Amino acid sequence: MSLSQVDIEKVKHLHDVGSAQAYLFSQIPSSSLLVKALDYSKDAHISQVRKSGEPYIIHPILVASIVASITNDESMVIAALLHDVVEDTEINIDEISQLFGPDVAHLVEGLTKIDIIRDSELVPSASNEKLIVSALSFRKMLLASIEDVRVLVVKLCDRLHNMLTLDALPNHKQQRIAEETLVVYAPIAHRLGISFLKNILEDLSFSYLFKEEKHHIDNYLDTNYHAMEMKLNEFRESITNLLIKNGFHDDFEILSRVKHRYSIYLKMQRKGVSIDEVLDLLAVRILTSDAVKCYNILGLIHLHFQPLSSRFKDYIAVAKDNGYQTIHTTVFHNTAIFEVQIRTFDMHKTAELGVAAHWKYKSGGNNDIKLDWLHNLQYQNESVEDFYTLIKNDLYSEDISVFSPTGDAFTLPRGAVVLDFAYAVHTAVGNKADSCLVNKTKASLLSELSNGDIVKINLADEIITRCSWIDAVKTSKATSNMRLNCNARIREINAKTSVLIVSTAMGLKPSRIEEWFESSMCEGRSNIPCDIEHFRTVIGKYVADISKNNRFSRFLSRHRFKLKSKVISGLEVFSVSNVNDVVFDYCCHPKSGDEIMAFVEKSKVHVHHKMCSHAYKKLEEKNPMVFIRWKKENNYHYSLIASLHNEKGALANFLTYLVKLNIDISSIELGKDTVDYVKYCELGFESKESDINALRTKLESKIKVIHIIRTDDAYR
Numbered sequence: 001m002s003l004s005q006v007d008i009e010k011v012k013h014l015h016d017v018g019s020a021q022a023y024l025f026s027q028i029p030s031s032s033l034l035v036k037a038l039d040y041s042k043d044a045h046i047s048q049v050r051k052s053g054e055p056y057i058i059h060p061i062l063v064a065s066i067v068a069s070i071t072n073d074e075s076m077v078i079a080a081l082l083h084d085v086v087e088d089t090e091i092n093i094d095e096i097s098q099l100f101g102p103d104v105a106h107l108v109e110g111l112t113k114i115d116i117i118r119d120s121e122l123v124p125s126a127s128n129e130k131l132i133v134s135a136l137s138f139r140k141m142l143l144a145s146i147e148d149v150r151v152l153v154v155k156l157c158d159r160l161h162n163m164l165t166l167d168a169l170p171n172h173k174q175q176r177i178a179e180e181t182l183v184v185y186a187p188i189a190h191r192l193g194i195s196f197l198k199n200i201l202e203d204l205s206f207s208y209l210f211k212e213e214k215h216h217i218d219n220y221l222d223t224n225y226h227a228m229e230m231k232l233n234e235f236r237e238s239i240t241n242l243l244i245k246n247g248f249h250d251d252f253e254i255l256s257r258v259k260h261r262y263s264i265y266l267k268m269q270r271k272g273v274s275i276d277e278v279l280d281l282l283a284v285r286i287l288t289s290d291a292v293k294c295y296n297i298l299g300l301i302h303l304h305f306q307p308l309s310s311r312f313k314d315y316i317a318v319a320k321d322n323g324y325q326t327i328h329t330t331v332f333h334n335t336a337i338f339e340v341q342i343r344t345f346d347m348h349k350t351a352e353l354g355v356a357a358h359w360k361y362k363s364g365g366n367n368d369i370k371l372d373w374l375h376n377l378q379y380q381n382e383s384v385e386d387f388y389t390l391i392k393n394d395l396y397s398e399d400i401s402v403f404s405p406t407g408d409a410f411t412l413p414r415g416a417v418v419l420d421f422a423y424a425v426h427t428a429v430g431n432k433a434d435s436c437l438v439n440k441t442k443a444s445l446l447s448e449l450s451n452g453d454i455v456k457i458n459l460a461d462e463i464i465t466r467c468s469w470i471d472a473v474k475t476s477k478a479t480s481n482m483r484l485n486c487n488a489r490i491r492e493i494n495a496k497t498s499v500l501i502v503s504t505a506m507g508l509k510p511s512r513i514e515e516w517f518e519s520s521m522c523e524g525r526s527n528i529p530c531d532i533e534h535f536r537t538v539i540g541k542y543v544a545d546i547s548k549n550n551r552f553s554r555f556l557s558r559h560r561f562k563l564k565s566k567v568i569s570g571l572e573v574f575s576v577s578n579v580n581d582v583v584f585d586y587c588c589h590p591k592s593g594d595e596i597m598a599f600v601e602k603s604k605v606h607v608h609h610k611m612c613s614h615a616y617k618k619l620e621e622k623n624p625m626v627f628i629r630w631k632k633e634n635n636y637h638y639s640l641i642a643s644l645h646n647e648k649g650a651l652a653n654f655l656t657y658l659v660k661l662n663i664d665i666s667s668i669e670l671g672k673d674t675v676d677y678v679k680y681c682e683l684g685f686e687s688k689e690s691d692i693n694a695l696r697t698k699l700e701s702k703i704k705v706i707h708i709i710r711t712d713d714a715y716r
Contacts, residue, residue, distance in 0.1 A: 007069070008200060011062055012164040015054050017042075020061040027068035028077055037078040037100060044085045052168035059161060060084060066157040070194070070356045073150065079107035080154050086112045110151035111158075149355055152188060156197050159185045163204040178208035183586050193323050193354025202262035210265065210587075217261050220275050231336045232256040232282055238333065239284065242304055243297065251293065253345075255285040269588040271468040272489070272611025279311070279330060279468060280339035287345050291316055294342045298327055301340055305331035306415045306448050310471040316343070323350050332417070332448040337472065400451040412449065416474040419445045419466075422457045423478040430481055434460035446472050465489050467611070490595060491526040493610050493619065497597050498528035498538075500625040504600065505539060505563065505576050510622045516542060528627075529597065532574055535627055536563060567631050571607065574627040578603050582628075588612035598628035635664070635686040637711045638695070642681055643704040650703075651681065657702045663687045684711070 014020050021038070028034070041060050048056035064080035071077075078100055085091050086108060093112075097105035163181055166174050182205040189198035207214050221228075236254050243252055259267075259281050267278050275281070286297055294316060301307075311330035319325045326343040343351065402410050402421050410424045418438065422445070423430030436443055437456040446469065449455065467486040473479055503513040517525060528535050563574045568582040570592065580603040588609040590596045595610040599618055605626055608615035644650040651670075658665065667684035689695045692710055699705055 014062060017055055017058060020058045024061055024065045027065050034078060037081045041081045044089045044091060063158045063161050066160055067154055070353050075103045075107060076150050076154055078104050082108050083111045083158060107151055110148060111155060114155055153356055156185055156189050160201060174208050178205040181205045194356060196352050199260045203260055206262040213265055214261055217264055217275060228258060228282060235333050235338055236284055242300055246300055251289045253287045257283050269612050270609055273468045277466055277468045279337050282336060283339035285341040287343060287348050290344060294327055297342050301331060305333050307331045308471055326351060335444045335447045337446055402449050403454045405454060405456045413474050416449055417446045418455060420473050420475045420478045421449060421455050423481055427481050429457055430478060431463045432459040433457050490610060494526040494529045496619045497625060498525045500622060501529060501627050502538060504624040532627060570631050572629050572631045573605050579605055582607060587614045592630060596628060598626050599623045600626045635688060636690050638685055638687060639709050639711050640683045641707040643706055654703050661698060
């Protein structure tokens with residue numbers, strides 16, 4: 001169905017033309033046109049070699065092999081064989097069309113066009129400019145330029161093989177290409193629904209960009225490999241027995257997996273947690289024949305394994321925009337937490353191959369998924385909200401009694417875990433709980449307790465913050481105290497941030513501001529990064545304090561400390577200096593509404609999640625910071641294509657009408673039909689109206705709307 005890890009390793013280690021050809025024809029049946037394309041590509045690249053020294057032709061052959069592994073579309077495979085011919089040789093598109101037909105020529109032309117866009121838009125690898133900025137610009141141009149989604153699929157396969165052979169390049173190019181892959185190609189694979197490609201591209205990029213972090217995760221997974229495999233096998237066996245007992249026989253299959261590396265890393269960054277606290281590290285996937293059986297299986301799972309109510313998602317009832325359909329739930333089993341995914345066999349094909357599933361498993365229709373897909377992809381949100389909260393917090397009404405080693409009894413709700421018991425003993429015990437024994441056997445702090453269990457808690461020296469475990473505990477005492485610890489962590493970060501945003505605004509060393517905070521007993525330090533009025537008050541107080549000292553009168557006369565506000569991409573930045581751009585660094589991906597902080601380099605602001613470990617290092621290094629917040633007043637971004645009435649002055653009248661609607665125009669393009677009047681116009685604009693249908697109704701009273709969409713995207 002898709003490339004397995006074994007196949008990926010095989011592709012990576014094919015270094016001669018004969019082996020590459022054999023592998024290609026193991027993925028797709030030979031045909032006269034395919035052989036012709038192979039020979040043609042060989043001739044075109046006959047004198048070329050890659051940086052590794054091996055014949056260049058091996059690259060297009062293996063790209064074609066990867067394409068063939070995910071689609072039966074021969075045109076796509078041939079286009080993969082020829083994808084570098086036009087760019088690297090004297091051959092043109094017309095010759096490709098004559099020899100291999102217009103469909104292949106169309107795909108090759110699209111692939112060549114991507115490379116032209118990339119070369120002109122991406123900054124040189126030697127540049128000090130942040131690659132992420134130009135990469136996001138490239139992504140925007142790419143999605144706006146491609147007319148056939150198949151071109152993107154071939155390009156993703158091309159990038160995958162480039163990533164597999166990246167070792168041949170110098171370190172600075174490895175970094176640049178890996179960054180580009182992470183911020184451009186992996187998100188495109190995600191939006192196309194091709195999950196196996198997304199995961200491989202992310203992990204390959206991760207290995208070049210964050211070597212230390214990957215080494216840490218690899219060590220953990222290698223050390224705990226057998227224990228995790230045993231847990232997964234035991235859980236799979238329990239589910240298998242449960243399903244067979246309840247009438248399922250030959251109509252289900254159970255797969256298991258450990259979360260892929262980059263996904264583990266992102267979860268650790270976003271939540272500010274260790275790998276031990278990643279709740280969906282282990283997962284099983286149950287495949288069955290139809291959707292109704294998916295819900296039957298869900299019922300059996302929830303009746304026999306305690307679910308975490310906050311981690312239930314039904315993407316079968318309401319599918320994701322890219323066609324993904326699966327039920328997600330998370331349950332406890334013995335000493336571990338497992339994510340359980342339930343889907344049909346057809347849904348599994350779509351989840352693995354996304355748009356390519358339409359070509360591999362359905363007859364015809366190669367050209368029926370075009371620009372509409374890209375419109376959806378371009379403006380799709382990064383995350384999908386939970387659609388249902390169908391599970392009660394407690395499936396059972398009765399309580400259980402659990403005992404301390406000294407025989408003290410504690411009453412807990414059924415479904416409570418060891419950490420709930422620790423907080424029931426004492427708040428300090430819960431805060432410092434490090435490990436435990438249940439009935440004299442080592443267990444996880446998230447192990448579900450049973451009636452009569454005897455529990456011993458081992459303590460750490462310091463409080464352990466576990467923000468991602470809040471939804472895993474059952475009792476309000478555990479929840480509230482864990483939340484208090486997380487809030488304390490945020491306050492600590494805010495206190496450090498307050499020094500840096502004040503020192504940056506004042507143009508002083510952070511040590512000087514710290515001394516003043518201590519001497520003036522400045523109140524509410526941790527509120528400075530959250531409350532702009534308090535920030536202004538603090539600056540005013542500092543100016544008033546130092547103005548009492550005549551030595552600083554010259555300093556005050558030279559400096560103005562007026563904070564200027566600037567709104568960019570849904571964020572409001574307050575700074576005394578000019579801010580030209582706001583970018584989201586790819587280490588933590590904060591989402592709208594998340595706790596954020598921002599560092600400033602020259603006139604560019606870099607936004608991080610407050611729990612991001614990389615951002616915390618910058619805090620410790622005392623890098624300059626600015627005040628930032630999500631813009632509360634929403635301005636919604638739209639793109640409109642309209643047809644004007646056939647009369648002079650129509651455009652002027654329409655623009656006047658837009659002013660009355662309080663619409664702010666950001667761009668306009670005109671298409672002239674005759675010398676007398678403008679027939680079509682394309683507008684980019686902002687409006688406070690969030691309802692696109694209501695806005696369309698207002699616009700259509702004055703003009704014919706051809707096409708209107710929301711273009712909001714915090715990461716563009």
